[in-house]
Each structure stands twice: as C-alpha cells, then as structure tokens.
Amino acid sequence: MITGKNYIGNLLSSIGNKTFKTFNPQTNLENEFVFSEASNVEIEQATELATEAFQKFQKVTGAKKCEFLNEIANEIENLGDELIKTYCSETGLPEGRALGERDRTVFQLRSFANLVKEGSWVEAVIDTADPNRQPIPKVDIRKMLIPLGPVVVFGASNFPLAYSTAGGDTAAAFAAGCPVIVKSHPMHAGTGELVASAIIKAAEKTGMPNGVFSNLNSSGIEVGVSLVKHPAVKAVGFTGSIRGGRALYDMAAQRSEPIPVFAEMGSINPVVILPNAAKIKGTDWAKTYAGSITLGSGQFCTNPGLILGIKNDDLSSFIKVLSEEIVKIEPSCMLHPNIIGNYENNKAKMLAQKGLETKATLDKELSANYGRQAITTVEGATFLANTNLHQEVFGPYSMIVQCENIAQLEEIISKLEGQLTGTILAENELENYGSIVDALQNRVGRIIFNGVPTGVEVCPAMVHGGPYPASTDSRFTAVGTESIKRWVRPFSFQSWPNELLPNELKNENPLGILRVVDGKRTNSNI
Amino acid sequence: MITGKNYIGNLLSSIGNKTFKTFNPQTNLENEFVFSEASNVEIEQATELATEAFQKFQKVTGAKKCEFLNEIANEIENLGDELIKTYCSETGLPEGRALGERDRTVFQLRSFANLVKEGSWVEAVIDTADPNRQPIPKVDIRKMLIPLGPVVVFGASNFPLAYSTAGGDTAAAFAAGCPVIVKSHPMHAGTGELVASAIIKAAEKTGMPNGVFSNLNSSGIEVGVSLVKHPAVKAVGFTGSIRGGRALYDMAAQRSEPIPVFAEMGSINPVVILPNAAKIKGTDWAKTYAGSITLGSGQFCTNPGLILGIKNDDLSSFIKVLSEEIVKIEPSCMLHPNIIGNYENNKAKMLAQKGLETKATLDKELSANYGRQAITTVEGATFLANTNLHQEVFGPYSMIVQCENIAQLEEIISKLEGQLTGTILAENELENYGSIVDALQNRVGRIIFNGVPTGVEVCPAMVHGGPYPASTDSRFTAVGTESIKRWVRPFSFQSWPNELLPNELKNENPLGILRVVDGKRTNSNI
Known part of the structure; x- marks a missing residue:
C-alpha cells in the first residue's frame, strides 16, 4: 500500500530526483520503501491547489466538516494492522504505544468533528442596530x-500519529476550514503516507475539494523552508526542537x-519537591518518577528533566531511591539513530559541566539504539551560574538540583526559560509556598499538583503550550479543541x-448555535 | 497642571537631558510646555516597577480592577476643560471632536470595567476527574x-485619547491584569500627561500597586526601541504607520x-460601487463619500482611500458629483506640520504616477496646516500594473479605479494588501456578486454594506484589525472588549x-461566573 510518493491533493506524485528511506531502530536496518522527496514543482502544485480549495472549503458547513473529520478517523482505523506495523517499524516503539496513539488521534479527530457539528465554536456575536441612538x-x-x-503542518518525530499527519494541528485546521499541507516527518514517512491516504479517501468520500490536503515528503529542510516562505501559506504548525521551531518562526x-x-x-x-513531600513521600515519588522519566524512553515534550529540592537528608534519600529504581527499569528502543545520537551527545555535554554528579547510569550492554537512562545531581548555586545546565536532554534523563534554601529554589525557577509544565509535590505545605507557586505559574503553561507531567489529557481544559520557548506564542494551546483558535x-x-x-x-439562527446577541448569551433567533 | 515630566509609576521624574515641545497647528506655533524625554535610567525604573507591580496586579480581583478602570474614567472627566483645551492645542482638531473622543475613551474604560466585574471573560473551563476511567x-x-x-502601549498621533494613553490598548491591558508603560506620542505629550495623571490618581485612590502604570515622553524612536527590546516587557500595542508598526514587530x-x-x-x-448602485444611488453616495473622505481631514485608519467601480457613464457621473461635492467642503486643520508634510509628499508622489488623473483639488489659499482634499482617477489596468498606486495617502484623499469589467475588479481586490475594512455599495444586486464579496472578505477584517468605513463602533461584535498590513496579527481586534485577548x-x-x-x-464558583464544566456551560457550583 505504501508507494513512497507525495500526495498533491488527491493524486500521487513523484517527479523529483531525491529519494530517501526510513529506518527501523529495533532491527538497526533501513526499511524497504523508497520515498520521493517533493520537488519545487510539486510544492507549487500543492500550494496552488490549497489556495483554490480554500475558496470552497471555507464555506463547507459544520455538518459536512464533521463528516469529513469522522471519516478520516474511520479510515485511519481501517488501515488496521498495516498502520500499526509500519508505525512500529519506523519508530522502534512498542505496539501498545502505537495502538494508544492511534486511539488518541481518532479521538482528537472526533472531538473536532463534534465541535464543528455543534457549531457554537465560531463565537458569533451580534450587536443589532439602533437607528434612534443619539x-x-x-x-x-x-x-x-x-x-x-x-x-x-510539520510532523513531529516523537508522535507519528497524534502530532503529525492527521494529528491535532491538522484536525484543528480542517475544523477551522483551512486546507492543510503536511511536511511529512522523514523518520516515519510510511506511517505518514498511510495516514495521508486515509485523509484523501475521506476527502473524496465526503466530497471535499481537491487540494484540501497534500502530503509532501522531505528528508532535509528545503521543502519546509519553501512552504513557510510561500505566499499562499497563511499559518504554520510545528512540534519539535527549539532550533527547528525558532528557525521557522524567524522565516x-x-x-x-x-x-x-x-x-x-x-x-x-x-518538578519541585517540597520538604514535607520529600520527607513523607520521598520514596513513593522516587518510584513514580523513575517511571515518568523513562516512559517512552523519555521522548516526550513533557518529560520531567529537572527536579528541584532543598538539600537535606530527605532529598538525598529521594535521589538514592530514584537512582536505584531507574536502573531497574528495562531500557527501551529510541526513535532513530539520530535521536539516540543527539541524546548521547547532549548527555555527554551535560556530564562534562563542572559540578554535575552522575548518580545512576546503566552499566550493562544494550542493543543498538536503546537509550541508557541517567540521573545526575548539581548544587543550586552551580545550576544558577551555568545556563548550559538549563538545556533539554531529550531522552530518559533527569537532573536533580539541590538548593540551599527556598529563596534559592525560587530564584532558580524565575531564571528558567518558559516551560510546558511545572509540577509541585507537597504534603500539607503548599499553602506556605505561595511565592514558589507564583514563580512557577509565571514560567509555564500548565501546573500540576502531586503528579507527573507526562501524559497530556486531550480535553477542553488542557493547555499544551506556554511562555517561549515552550511555544512561540503562549496565547494558544496545541492540545484540546481550543487549539482551533490558532487557525x-x-x-x-x-x-x-x-x-x-x-x-x-x-x-433566524438556523444552526441553533449559542450566540451573544446585544450582550446576552442565547440560542434563540432575533 | 502640565509639568512636562514622565510618570515613573506614581512619581514625576525628569532626569534626562533631552527636551521637546508640542505644536499647535491652528496657530502654527509651538505650545508653551517643555517635555523631558525619558532617559535610560527612567526606562529601567519603569520596567522594574512594572515587573514588581505585575506580581500583585495579576492577583487583583475583577471587582477591584473594575473600580480602578471606572475611577480612571471619572478622573479623565474630572480633567474638564483643561484636557479639552490641551487636546485642541496639540492637534488642531475641533472641540466637538475632543469631546466625542473623550466620551468614547471613558466608554471604553467603563466597558472593560463591566467586563472584569462580571468576570466570565476568563473563559473558565473545568474538566473534573474520573478516577474510574479505563x-x-x-x-x-x-x-x-x-x-x-x-x-x-504606543500612543497614536490621530487619536490622542481613544487610542493613546488610556485608550483601548491600555484599558484592555489593565482589565487583563497587565501593568502598562505608555510611550507617549510626542505630538500630544501634554494631553498624554494629563490623562496619565488621571490614571495615577485612580491607581492611588483604588490601591493599585505602584508601577501598574508609567508614562514616558519621547520625541524620537529611542525610548520605544528600548522598551520593545526590554526583557521585562511581555507584549506591545501600537496604532500608526506600517513603517513604524513593522519596525516594532521585527524588533x-x-x-x-x-x-x-x-x-x-x-x-x-x-469601497466597491456596483453597477446598479452607481446608476441608482450614485449621486447620494458621491455626497456621502465626499463627507467620509474629508472627515477629520481624512486622518482616520478607516478613511476610504480607494473606490472601485466599472467604467461607464454612471461611474463618470459619480466621479463628477464626488469631485464637485468634495471641493465644497471646508478644509480643516491637520494634526501637525509633519502630518500635512507627509500628506502633501505622498499625494505628490501619487500624482506623479503615470495614468493618474486629478479630478478635484482645491484652488483657494488655505491657512497653514490645512489639508487640501483631492480626488483622482485611474484605469483598472494601470492600477494593477503599479503597486505604488496601492499605497495609503493619509489625509483627505481618495482614488477611483475605473475597472474594465467585474473580472478586473475582482482581480484588483485579490491583489490588494490586507485592509481594515471593505465596503460594498449595491442596489438589489449583491447576490449576483458573490465572488466579489468572497475576494473582499479574504482581504479585510470588517465588511460593510451600503455605508461608509469611517466610524468604528465600540461594541463586542466589532473587528478593528485584519490581514497584514492592516494589523500584524489578524487573529485579534484592537476595538471592543474582545481586544483583551491580545494580553x-x-x-x-x-x-x-x-x-x-x-x-x-x-x-464553589464564588464569583458566579459562566464556566464550561465537563462540556456544559453553567453558572452553578460543582
């Protein structure tokens, strides 16, 4: 079923000269399919089709868009085993994760389907005339x-389904009435093509205009750069590294x-572990966090990479248990040799920083592409003085900062860059640490009490975003139906x-939607 | 009452060396007061105070912010005649305009006061836990x-009250819980200081933290540049020229x-005048537009600078009447010698373009700084071929493009840059011009049927913004309570x-606000 071609609207196309293959990190071998990188001509065709399609698609009713979105979800499910097998062969992730992510993806599509069917999301506001006003x-x-x-939409390396081809960005854009051109992620181009075929089938079945969707392959940056600079393109969605996202933002x-x-x-x-939490629940949290840090080989945007506590015996004991527990966890395969290469490089750079102590690292031999988890510690003053220590190490890694006192902990929070999440672990003490909560709130998009940051619930109250560089615009979220506001x-x-x-x-309010009419919220007609 | 000093939080300050005066375009003389330009030290003080104030102000209740905003409105009214006299002396605008703009400004402040008092604007969404979910x-x-x-907030030259010191940007920011630093507009620094004094009085009376507001004088660009680049500043509001706005955006x-x-x-x-409208109502529209083009000497963002019609006798007659009517209107004083200088320069550049014909221009001698209205015409093909003709001439000027046919008119619309407004004049024919409406909708933030674009109603349904360069982000509006979303x-x-x-x-929902709880809109508690 995988052809290696681009979808330019409803047609498969491969007129360019550049090709590439995906890689199976479990077998440490290339996968069989050859992908054709989109040429400039195909980029022009896709953008032109998208512009034409927009004229029609922006007028498609909510009921029809609902059909389209639901049909995409159905067609993704219809891909069955082939999708799951392809996903696993291109990511090294286990089948359970593939199934879970597929469920999340179709749930997102159906959530947006319901949103546009109901229709009130357009936030209609009507101020009627008053010809007699003075x-x-x-x-x-x-x-x-x-x-x-x-x-x-740029596909994400770490979420081939939920944040890629038919992921949250695409579902939200379709719901809004925007055609989508996906710059497929080269690490999972086969998964991307399968999902693209589902979108195209759904578009044809439900009568959407040709060009409402295109899927472009690319192993380098050129296709993405051309798309972002193209006058026909009106917005961009991206999930990935700071370097990549910032480059697109600048362009x-x-x-x-x-x-x-x-x-x-x-x-x-x-993650802030407050004194009582370390004393009373330190062991429990250590076990829980060993799991959260290594979940999915740490390949989550919400991976807890930094734990802040007050230096004392309780924190030492927390570090000891965390270090013991984390090495008990079976290492898992990372997404791609490039990803594990970056992980090892960034970890090595971090370990080379003065004052960093390694508390846990796995000694045994591992299969190729398996990520070696690690826990390090550093003093608060050292962390404050060296912003290299503030950088992300994408993988199963976390650093515990041992702060001298609460004032130093608060200072560290205030010096951090913007973050997706902040977590506070506390036992009957949170009310005494208002300024810590305030400082953390100022730096993050979501704040968590006594939990782990991994696991992003797809629901209307979710904020997945935050102050730069967690996102390029903290006024929006990437998850939840409110993410439609971006488009x-x-x-x-x-x-x-x-x-x-x-x-x-x-x-007449023929759709029966909720509107604000002359300042009053109502479903009635005028 | 005017001191010429900056407000650094609640204190007047003038430690810098640079000074400037404002100018009365009616008398063609400088005004008496000497303004002290904010120094780097004062900029640091203002930003530091704002950062400190934010810690407290973000927690101030809606009820207290309501008091603050209403008190600003009261204190602006309390400025009485001095404000109106200063306004007129710094703008050359008539007293009626000053009074109207003051009313608009206090109305905006009170609208935001009501918004935050009611409280539902925070869009609370609650998804409760389900511990049994599988x-x-x-x-x-x-x-x-x-x-x-x-x-x-950067004050606007053409709206010393409604889009400046305590204008829409400031009112929305206070309502949101953001401290504001105003870069006062040098053309009306006295008006700015008076309004700033009203804000400071209101802040002190209602117990707002020192630093919630500062007002910085500046005759050049340095103060604005320093502010936009300052790490303590988290957002910027601006109303003015494309050159100025784009420079700030880039920074x-x-x-x-x-x-x-x-x-x-x-x-x-x-403005599109469709064939039947030109035939049946051409004379009426010509008279109406003569007024709209010259209103406030054309110094409005929504001034109709471009009229598109189909070349025929009806359009010729419309042009003739418009030209006759517009010269009957008494010219009025423009805001500043620089503004009239730019107007005359830009008009001259426009008149030098090949194919442009002058249809009406005033022959008589005018007082200094009075704007000379003008009407020009051009063929559709000429307009399409020369983007110099697409530029704004800020002042009492408009150009009529005589299109060969509807297809050309549509092409012209599709080639325009983004616009605040688009207007269609039609007589029982609008339903036949769907593609014209679509093309126009694609380029503007607000579309008007049988009316004039000047006059921006302050109401929740208003959009004052639009595709670039009408604004730097079409996803927001500058007018109406929804403008709070920017901050x-x-x-x-x-x-x-x-x-x-x-x-x-x-x-418990102690504020009784409307919330979405588990997908249902409700004022109830949980």
Missing part, C-alpha cells in the same frame, strides 16, 4: 471566527506578509443583508 | 485566561524571547487543591 444611529454589526487560509516573521507560527518546542518541565480570525459584517449572511449570523 | 484514570484539569505581564520577533506585537497599521479601505494566555491547573485555586476555578 448622537448618531447605531449600525448592525455581527462577528464570527473564519479560517485563515492554507496551513502548513515566517521575515516574510513581506508575516504569518503566525505556532511551534510547540522543547521543555525540561521542572482562525474574527470577522465582522456591518449592516449586511440578513439573507446573505452566513447561517451562523442570520436572524 | 485504561487510565482521568485527572482534574481547570483552565482560565491569565495576564501576560507588562505591556508597552519583537528578533528578541531572544520573542513577544507578541499587536500593531494596527495603515489601510486604504477599498492574556490560557493556563491550566492539574489536580490542584480546590482551596488554593483562583476563585474563578473553585468548585
């Missing part, structure tokens, strides 16, 4: 959210018409004839 | 909007921590103890 009459103004235009900002880039980037997800803009109709207004804004 | 328990997650941090994007800039910039606000970000609490949550998210 000193001048009041005009009729009606507002709703409309789509931005074609969106480019988009330098365009003659700048466009929004929502990049969800790295994070070390600080829409408010638009006002003034004195517009009722019969020519979109259904969302007509007097 | 395969893993569901955690409790609660989200609300929280302020970004200190905001820098903010190039910071090591990029920050959002909402710049509302120039626009030529295209806030979503934030999630996971498994947080109920008693330590903000009131907006507590089970």
Whole structure:
C-alpha cells in the first residue's frame, strides 16, 4: 500500500530526483520503501491547489466538516494492522504505544468533528442596530471566527500519529476550514503516507475539494523552508526542537506578509519537591518518577528533566531511591539513530559541566539504539551560574538540583526559560509556598499538583503550550479543541443583508448555535 | 497642571537631558510646555516597577480592577476643560471632536470595567476527574485566561485619547491584569500627561500597586526601541504607520524571547460601487463619500482611500458629483506640520504616477496646516500594473479605479494588501456578486454594506484589525472588549487543591461566573 510518493491533493506524485528511506531502530536496518522527496514543482502544485480549495472549503458547513473529520478517523482505523506495523517499524516503539496513539488521534479527530457539528465554536456575536441612538444611529454589526487560509503542518518525530499527519494541528485546521499541507516527518514517512491516504479517501468520500490536503515528503529542510516562505501559506504548525521551531518562526516573521507560527518546542518541565513531600513521600515519588522519566524512553515534550529540592537528608534519600529504581527499569528502543545520537551527545555535554554528579547510569550492554537512562545531581548555586545546565536532554534523563534554601529554589525557577509544565509535590505545605507557586505559574503553561507531567489529557481544559520557548506564542494551546483558535480570525459584517449572511449570523439562527446577541448569551433567533 | 515630566509609576521624574515641545497647528506655533524625554535610567525604573507591580496586579480581583478602570474614567472627566483645551492645542482638531473622543475613551474604560466585574471573560473551563476511567484514570484539569505581564502601549498621533494613553490598548491591558508603560506620542505629550495623571490618581485612590502604570515622553524612536527590546516587557500595542508598526514587530520577533506585537497599521479601505448602485444611488453616495473622505481631514485608519467601480457613464457621473461635492467642503486643520508634510509628499508622489488623473483639488489659499482634499482617477489596468498606486495617502484623499469589467475588479481586490475594512455599495444586486464579496472578505477584517468605513463602533461584535498590513496579527481586534485577548494566555491547573485555586476555578464558583464544566456551560457550583 505504501508507494513512497507525495500526495498533491488527491493524486500521487513523484517527479523529483531525491529519494530517501526510513529506518527501523529495533532491527538497526533501513526499511524497504523508497520515498520521493517533493520537488519545487510539486510544492507549487500543492500550494496552488490549497489556495483554490480554500475558496470552497471555507464555506463547507459544520455538518459536512464533521463528516469529513469522522471519516478520516474511520479510515485511519481501517488501515488496521498495516498502520500499526509500519508505525512500529519506523519508530522502534512498542505496539501498545502505537495502538494508544492511534486511539488518541481518532479521538482528537472526533472531538473536532463534534465541535464543528455543534457549531457554537465560531463565537458569533451580534450587536443589532439602533437607528434612534443619539448622537448618531447605531449600525448592525455581527462577528464570527473564519479560517485563515492554507496551513502548513510539520510532523513531529516523537508522535507519528497524534502530532503529525492527521494529528491535532491538522484536525484543528480542517475544523477551522483551512486546507492543510503536511511536511511529512522523514523518520516515519510510511506511517505518514498511510495516514495521508486515509485523509484523501475521506476527502473524496465526503466530497471535499481537491487540494484540501497534500502530503509532501522531505528528508532535509528545503521543502519546509519553501512552504513557510510561500505566499499562499497563511499559518504554520510545528512540534519539535527549539532550533527547528525558532528557525521557522524567524522565516515566517521575515516574510513581506508575516504569518503566525505556532511551534510547540522543547521543555525540561521542572518538578519541585517540597520538604514535607520529600520527607513523607520521598520514596513513593522516587518510584513514580523513575517511571515518568523513562516512559517512552523519555521522548516526550513533557518529560520531567529537572527536579528541584532543598538539600537535606530527605532529598538525598529521594535521589538514592530514584537512582536505584531507574536502573531497574528495562531500557527501551529510541526513535532513530539520530535521536539516540543527539541524546548521547547532549548527555555527554551535560556530564562534562563542572559540578554535575552522575548518580545512576546503566552499566550493562544494550542493543543498538536503546537509550541508557541517567540521573545526575548539581548544587543550586552551580545550576544558577551555568545556563548550559538549563538545556533539554531529550531522552530518559533527569537532573536533580539541590538548593540551599527556598529563596534559592525560587530564584532558580524565575531564571528558567518558559516551560510546558511545572509540577509541585507537597504534603500539607503548599499553602506556605505561595511565592514558589507564583514563580512557577509565571514560567509555564500548565501546573500540576502531586503528579507527573507526562501524559497530556486531550480535553477542553488542557493547555499544551506556554511562555517561549515552550511555544512561540503562549496565547494558544496545541492540545484540546481550543487549539482551533490558532487557525482562525474574527470577522465582522456591518449592516449586511440578513439573507446573505452566513447561517451562523442570520436572524433566524438556523444552526441553533449559542450566540451573544446585544450582550446576552442565547440560542434563540432575533 | 502640565509639568512636562514622565510618570515613573506614581512619581514625576525628569532626569534626562533631552527636551521637546508640542505644536499647535491652528496657530502654527509651538505650545508653551517643555517635555523631558525619558532617559535610560527612567526606562529601567519603569520596567522594574512594572515587573514588581505585575506580581500583585495579576492577583487583583475583577471587582477591584473594575473600580480602578471606572475611577480612571471619572478622573479623565474630572480633567474638564483643561484636557479639552490641551487636546485642541496639540492637534488642531475641533472641540466637538475632543469631546466625542473623550466620551468614547471613558466608554471604553467603563466597558472593560463591566467586563472584569462580571468576570466570565476568563473563559473558565473545568474538566473534573474520573478516577474510574479505563485504561487510565482521568485527572482534574481547570483552565482560565491569565495576564501576560507588562505591556508597552504606543500612543497614536490621530487619536490622542481613544487610542493613546488610556485608550483601548491600555484599558484592555489593565482589565487583563497587565501593568502598562505608555510611550507617549510626542505630538500630544501634554494631553498624554494629563490623562496619565488621571490614571495615577485612580491607581492611588483604588490601591493599585505602584508601577501598574508609567508614562514616558519621547520625541524620537529611542525610548520605544528600548522598551520593545526590554526583557521585562511581555507584549506591545501600537496604532500608526506600517513603517513604524513593522519596525516594532521585527524588533519583537528578533528578541531572544520573542513577544507578541499587536500593531494596527495603515489601510486604504477599498469601497466597491456596483453597477446598479452607481446608476441608482450614485449621486447620494458621491455626497456621502465626499463627507467620509474629508472627515477629520481624512486622518482616520478607516478613511476610504480607494473606490472601485466599472467604467461607464454612471461611474463618470459619480466621479463628477464626488469631485464637485468634495471641493465644497471646508478644509480643516491637520494634526501637525509633519502630518500635512507627509500628506502633501505622498499625494505628490501619487500624482506623479503615470495614468493618474486629478479630478478635484482645491484652488483657494488655505491657512497653514490645512489639508487640501483631492480626488483622482485611474484605469483598472494601470492600477494593477503599479503597486505604488496601492499605497495609503493619509489625509483627505481618495482614488477611483475605473475597472474594465467585474473580472478586473475582482482581480484588483485579490491583489490588494490586507485592509481594515471593505465596503460594498449595491442596489438589489449583491447576490449576483458573490465572488466579489468572497475576494473582499479574504482581504479585510470588517465588511460593510451600503455605508461608509469611517466610524468604528465600540461594541463586542466589532473587528478593528485584519490581514497584514492592516494589523500584524489578524487573529485579534484592537476595538471592543474582545481586544483583551491580545494580553492574556490560557493556563491550566492539574489536580490542584480546590482551596488554593483562583476563585474563578473553585468548585464553589464564588464569583458566579459562566464556566464550561465537563462540556456544559453553567453558572452553578460543582
């Protein structure tokens, strides 16, 4: 079923000269399929089709978009074993993870399907006219959210399904009414093509315009750069490294018409273990965190890479147990030789920093591409003085900072870059550490009490984002139905004839959506 | 009452060496007061105070922020005649305009006061825990909007009150919980200081933290540049020229921590006069537009600078009447010699373009600084071929493009840069021009039927913004209470103890706000 070609709208295409293969980190061998990298001609075709498709797609009703999104979910499920096998062969991740991520992906698609079917997400606001107002009459103004235009989505290495081809960015963009061009991630181009085929099938079945979706292969940066700079592209979604996300952000900002880039980037997800928690629950937390740090070989944006505590016997004991527990955990395969290569390099750079002590590292021999977990410690003053220690080590690694006192701990938090999450472990003491909570809130998008940061619930209350560099714009989230806001803009109709207004804004409220009419929230007509 | 000093928080300060005066364009003389430009030391003090103030201000209740905003409105009214006289002496605008703009400004402040008092604007979303969910328990997650941090606001030359010191940007930022540092506009520094004094009085009366507001004088660009680059500043609001707004946007994007800039910039606000409208209502529209083009000497962001019609006798007649009517209107004083200088320069550059015909221009002698209205025409093909003709001429000027046919008119619309507004004049024909409406919708933030673009109603349904370069981010509006969204970000609490949550998210819903709880909109407690 995998052809190695690009989807330019509904057609498979491979007119370029560059090819590449994906890699199976479990077997340490290349996979069989040969992928054709998108050429400039294909990029032009995809963007042109997307622009044409936008004219129609932006007017597709919520009910039809709902069908489309649900059908994508169905078609992804219909891919059955082939998808799961391909996923595993391109990531080294276990089948259970593949199945879980597929469930999450179809759940996201169906959540957006429900959102657009119900329809109130457009936030219709109607201020009716008052011809008798003094000193001048009041005009009729009606507002709703409309789509931005074609969106480019970059697949993420660590989530081939949930944050890639038909992941949250794409589902949100389709729900908004934006065509999507995916720059497929080269590490899982086969998984990408299968999911792309599901989207194309769904688009054809539900009568979506050709060009509503394209999937472009690429092993390097050129295709992505061309897309972000292309005048037809109106927004960009990205999940990945700070270096990659920042490069795209800079390119988009330098365009003659700048466009929004929502990049969800790295994070070390600080965890604060308060004194009582270390004393009373230190052992439990150590065991729990050994699991959280090594989950998925630490290849999560929300991996807890930094643990902050007050230097005392309780913290020493927490470190001891964590170190003992983490080496008991079976190492797992990482996504790609490049990923494990970066992990080992970044870990080595970190270990070379003055004052860093290694507390746990695995001695035994491992299969190729298996990640060797590690725990290190450092003094608070050393951490403060050396920002190299603040960087992310993407993999099963965490560093415990032993702070002299609470003031130093607070100072460390305030000096951190923006983070996706912050966690506080506390036992009947949280109310005494208000300034720690405040400092952490200031640096993160989500704050967690007595838990682990890994595991991002897909629900309307979720914020997956945060101050830079956790994301390029803290005003949006990448997870949850609110993530649709990244791809829409408010638009006002003034004195517009009722019969020519979109259904969302007509007097009759034919969709029965919730609107704000003259300041009152109502489902009624006018 | 005017001291010429900066407000660094609650204290007047003038330690710098640079000074400047404002100018009265009606008398063509400098005004008496000497303003002290903010020094680097004062910039540091203001940003440091703002950072400190943010720690407290972000926790101030909606009820207290309501008091603060209402008190600012009261104190602005209390400035009485002195404010109106200063306004007129620094702008050349008539007293009626000053009074109207003051009313608009206090209305905006009171609208935001009501918004934060009611409290539901934080968009609280609560997804409660489900410990029995399979395969893993569901955690409790609660989200609300929280302020970004200190905001820098640039005063606008053409709205000394409504878009300056205590204008929409500032009111929205205070409502959000963000301290504000205003870079006062040098053309109306006296008006700015008076309004700043009202804000400071209100802050002291209602117990707001020192540093919640500062007002910095500056005649050049240095103070603004320092502020936008300052690490303590978390967002920027600007109303003005494309050149100025883009420069700030670029600076903010190039910071090591990029920050959002909402710049509302120039626009030529295209107006389409459809064939029947030109035939049946041409004369009426010509008279109406003569007024709209010259209103406030054309010094509005929403001034109609471009009129598109189909070349025929009806359009010729429209042009003739518009040209006759516009010269009957008494010219008015422009804001400043620099503004009229730019107007005359830009008009001259425009008139030098090949194919442009002048249809109306005033022959009589005018007082210094009075703007000379002008109407020009050009063929559709000429307009398409020369993007110099697409630029804004800020002043009482408009150009009519005589298109060969509807296809050309549509092509012209699709080639325009982003605009604040687009207007369609039609008589029982709008339903036949769907593609014109679509093309226009794609380029603008607000679309108007049978009206004029000037006059921006302050109401929740208003969008004042639009695709670049109308604004730097079309996903936000500068007018209406929704403009608060520019200065806030979503934030999630996971498994947080109920008693330590903000009131907006507590089970008891002590504020009685509207929340979404497990997918249902409700004012009830949990």
